[in-house]
Amino acid sequence: xxxxxxxECVKFSFACRCTEWCLFCRLSSPLIPILPTVRAAxxxxxxxxxxxxLCLPVLALLGAWLPGVDSNAPLPVLASMAQTVLPGYLWTxxxxxxxxxxxxxxxxxxxxxxxxxxxxxxxxxxxxxxxxPLAMPAYVTAYAYTDFxxxxxxxxxxxxxxxxxxxxxxxxxxxxxxxxxxxxxSLYPYVYLLARAALAERIAHLMEAARMLxxxxxxxxxxxxxxxxxxxxxxxxALALMETLADFGVTSYFGIQTFSTAIIKAWLAMDDRRVAxxxxxxxxxxxxxxxxxxxxxxxxMRFSARxxxxxxxxxxxxxxxxxxxxxxxxxxxxVLLGFVAPVAFMLRPLAADWSVLPWQRFLEWAWNSVRLxxxxxxxxxxxxxxxxxxxxxxxxxxxxxxxxxVGAGYAVPGAVIVVGVLLPVGWLxxxxxxxxxxxxxxxxxLGIVWAYLxxxxxxxxxxxxxxxxxxxxSLDESARLLGAGSMRVASQVHWPLLKRAxxxxxxxxxxxxxxxxxxxxxLRPFNSDTLAVVAYxxxxxxRLGEAALPSLALVLVGLVPVxxxxxxxxxx
Numbered sequence: 153x154x155x156x157x158x159x160e161c162v163k164f165s166f167a168c169r170c171t172e173w174c175l176f177c178r179l180s181s182p183l184i185p186i187l188p189t190v191r192a193a194x195x196x197x198x199x200x201x202x203x204x205x206l207c208l209p210v211l212a213l214l215g216a217w218l219p220g221v222d223s224n225a226p227l228p229v230l231a232s233m234a235q236t237v238l239p240g241y242l243w244t245x246x247x248x249x250x251x252x253x254x255x256x257x258x259x260x261x262x263x264x265x266x267x268x269x270x271x272x273x274x275x276x277x278x279x280x281x282x283x284x285p286l287a288m289p290a291y292v293t294a295y296a297y298t299d300f301x302x303x304x305x306x307x308x309x310x311x312x313x314x315x316x317x318x319x320x321x322x323x324x325x326x327x328x329x330x331x332x333x334x335x336x337x338s339l340y341p342y343v344y345l346l347a348r349a350a351l352a353e354r355i356a357h358l359m360e361a362a363r364m365l366x367x368x369x370x371x372x373x374x375x376x377x378x379x380x381x382x383x384x385x386x387x388x389x390a391l392a393l394m395e396t397l398a399d400f401g402v403t404s405y406f407g408i409q410t411f412s413t414a415i416i417k418a419w420l421a422m423d424d425r426r427v428a429x430x431x432x433x434x435x436x437x438x439x440x441x442x443x444x445x446x447x448x449x450x451x452x453m454r455f456s457a458r459x460x461x462x463x464x465x466x467x468x469x470x471x472x473x474x475x476x477x478x479x480x481x482x483x484x485x486x487v488l489l490g491f492v493a494p495v496a497f498m499l500r501p502l503a504a505d506w507s508v509l510p511w512q513r514f515l516e517w518a519w520n521s522v523r524l525x526x527x528x529x530x531x532x533x534x535x536x537x538x539x540x541x542x543x544x545x546x547x548x549x550x551x552x553x554x555x556x557x558v559g560a561g562y563a564v565p566g567a568v569i570v571v572g573v574l575l576p577v578g579w580l581x582x583x584x585x586x587x588x589x590x591x592x593x594x595x596x597x598l599g600i601v602w603a604y605l606x607x608x609x610x611x612x613x614x615x616x617x618x619x620x621x622x623x624x625x626s627l628d629e630s631a632r633l634l635g636a637g638s639m640r641v642a643s644q645v646h647w648p649l650l651k652r653a654x655x656x657x658x659x660x661x662x663x664x665x666x667x668x669x670x671x672x673x674x675l676r677p678f679n680s681d682t683l684a685v686v687a688y689x690x691x692x693x694x695r696l697g698e699a700a701l702p703s704l705a706l707v708l709v710g711l712v713p714v715x716x717x718x719x720x721x722x723x724x
Contacts, residue, residue, distance in 0.1 A: 199542050202535065203554045206606050209572025210564060213436065216429030216575070230430050237409070245410045245438075248331060248403075249393050255336035256392040259486050260343025261378070261385050266482045268351040269373065271468035273476070278483040279348075280718030283341050285490030287710035289667045290338040291401025291688060292703040296494035297334065298405070299501075299696035301325045306500070326406040335396050337490035342395075343388030350384035351377055369469060390446035394439055398565030400670040401688055411435040415567045416670065419574075429575055432568040443563045498704050501697035513686075514701055521682040524597065524672075525665040528604040529612070529658040535605065536612035536657060537650075540620055541642050544628070555613070562610035566670035569603045573675065593675075600675040607671070608664050612657035619653025620646070659713055666709050 230238075267279050285293075300307055301322055308321050323329070358380065362372045400412045411431060418428040471479055535558075543555050564572075577599070581590040593599035623646065631641045669684045676685060683702040690699035 199538065199551070200554060202538065203558050205602075206535070206558050206561060206609060208576060209569050209603070209606050210436070210561070212572050212575040213429045213433045213568070216426050216433065230427055233427065237414075241409055241411055241414045244328065244408060245397065248328060248335075248408070248410060249396060251328075251332035252335040252339065252396045253389045253393055255332060256340045256343050257385055257389050259336060260340040260388055261347050261381070262482045263340070263344045263486060264347035264351055264381075265373065265377070266479045268348050269377065269468055270471050270475075270479055272471045272479045274480075274483075275468070278487075280715075281487050282344055282483060283714050283718050284487060284711075285338050286341045286717075287707055287714045288338055288491055288494055289401070289669075289684070289703075289706055289710065290334055290395070290399055291405060291669060291684075291691075292498075292706060293338050293490070293494045294331075294334045294402045294405055295687065295691040295696055295699055295703060296497040297330070298325055298691070299700075300493075300497040328406075328408055331402055331406050331408055333489075334402055335392070335399070337486060339392035339395055340486055340490070342391040343385055346384040346388040347381050350381040387446045390442045394442050394446075394563055397435060397439055397442070398567070400565075400567055400673075401684075405688070405691060411438075412565060412567045412670065415571060416674070419571060420674070425571070425575060425578060428571045432571045435565060436568050439563050439565060439568075440560075443560065495704070495707065498700040498707075501700050502704075511701075514705075517681055517683050517686050517702060518705060520680050521666050521684070524600065524604070524682065525662040527597065528601055528608065528665045529661040531601065532605055532609045532612040532661045533616075533654055533658045535609045536616040537642075537654070539613055540616035541638075541646065543617070544620055544646075545638070559610040559613050561606050562608065564607060566603070566607060566668055569606050570671050570674045573599055573603050573606070595677055597677060597680075600672060600677070603671040603675055604661075604665050604668065607668070608661045611660045611664060612654075615653045615657030615660065616650065619650045623649050656713075656716070659716075663709055663713055667706055 263278075263282050267275055267282070299305060302308070302325060303320055311317060311321050358376050359372050362376045367375065397410075398412065400416060402408075403410045404413050404416070411434065415428050415431045415435065418424050418431060422428075539555050539558060542551050546552070573593070577590055577593045580587070593602070627645055628641055631645050636644070666682075667684055669688055672682050673685050673688065676682065681689075683705050687699045687702040687706065690696070690702070
């Protein structure tokens with residue numbers, strides 16, 4: 153038996169050199185490597201608590217699959233739905249995703265190839281005009297096309313009167329095909345932006361090498377440019393599909409039964425929160441799969457442009473003759489269908505009769521939207537600054553994992569976040585009815601701002617991270633050598649250099665909040681209608697002329713970041 157005793161190493165920090173087994177060293181040695189990690193965890197405890205609040209709605213959804221969580225909504229309800237309506241939701245969502253993915257890939261890639269590899273009159277203008285559909289919420293585009301193309305719309309009415317025809321002359325716009333068209337013309341800019349960057353910056357020297365080997369232009373595009381731009385196209389398609397799966401306005405207005413509409417219907421119509429949560433986890437799994445594919449595609453975009461220099465092949469090829477007409481068609485049609493036509497359709501009722509428009513309540517709706525957008529953008533910016541500074545100090549380890557977890561919130565659909573917010577609130581209300589948690593969350597702006605922060609904090613965080621990437625770490629080291637503490641470094645060194653990134657992040661959050669529909673529609677306080685909710689309600693009630701005013705206001709707000717983005721691309 154070896155004797156244990158306590159030696160002098162208890163009182164000193166140097167290593168124990170006892171000849172016998174030391175009880176203190178034997179007990180404490182396994183803990184010594186853990187102590188710095190524990191201290192770091194305690195230091196970042198407020199940060200982890202903040203991340204927990206933002207991730208709680210998503211984590212609460214997983215509890216819906218636990219047995220005995222809610223006896224009023226047993227698991228066989230979902231099994232019965234799987235035998236009746238769930239396959240229809242799945243197939244409709246799948247066909248919608250396939251149509252939008254193929255259409256956005258074709259339109260976005262063709263536009264990127266036209267403005268990047270070719271030169272024709274007006275090419276510089278089309279570089280930013282092709283971004284304009286980003287300012288149009290997809291549900292606003294759906295309202296505009298429905299008002300103009302429906303049976304009683306001006307186009308079919310004029311055609312019947314002019315040619316003496318009867319009945320319906322055009323296919324029903326409120327259909328799966330109409331939804332695919334709306335999503336394609338609204339979301340193709342995601343593919344266009346990434347494909348354009350890949351074609352402009354990463355493949356010039358490879359195109360030159362193919363030319364020197366005797367390959368004609370058509371073969372260089374088909375065998376070099378497009379395959380190398382494929383990861384960018386895949387990333388853009390994944391982003392477009394995430395927006396499609398998260399949509400509620402278009403699918404609900406067109407009467408298409410997708411997962412998003414099924415979630416809202418299960419919660420509001422069936423009053424079954426467990427089934428809504430289970431459907432939400434299914435949709436969340438699909439979105440996370442798309443997010444993983446997008447990240448994987450982005451990681452493969454590592455093509456260096458060194459060596460291209462100023463060679464002639466890196467310059468766009470000048471078009472003459474009939475190819476100019478084809479290039480114009482490739483660029484004009486998406487802008488016309490995605491922005492010009494919807495805006496013109498909504499301006500028609502405004503020009504026809506201004507008296508039918510709800511001018512008196514418009515300022516109230518606009519104020520509610522601006523108020524919620526301002527509060528959320530300020531809080532999201534504060535969260536992003538805190539997370540960005542913590543990541544700056546500890547770029548690896550648990551802090552990075554927490555930041556990435558919060559950053560994934562933007563991929564979570566609004567309908568999923570609604571269910572995730574209301575689940576823990578309902579549980580707390582059942583356990584502690586005297587606290588009035590449900591009233592606090594649903595009758596005030598607390599619940600809706602919470603949902604906004606879960607989804608849109610990632611937008612501000614992305615801007616702050618990009619701002620920090622441009623600040624060299626040598627500035628931090630110099631400030632610390634001069635005796636500056638952490639708060640002083642953040643306020644006097646980082647903040648002046650982050651102002652532009654912070655303003656851009658706050659603006660993007662503000663615009664996203666203004667356009668958000670499902671979370672706003674369910675969680676908004678009483679008598680706090682926003683422009684997005686009012687536009688949806690008026691369009692649903694077939695008052696499309698009155699819905700034009702709030703819809704155009706959303707388009708004007710969405711134009712601000714699009715114009716800033718186009719200006720940045722032109723300056724680059």
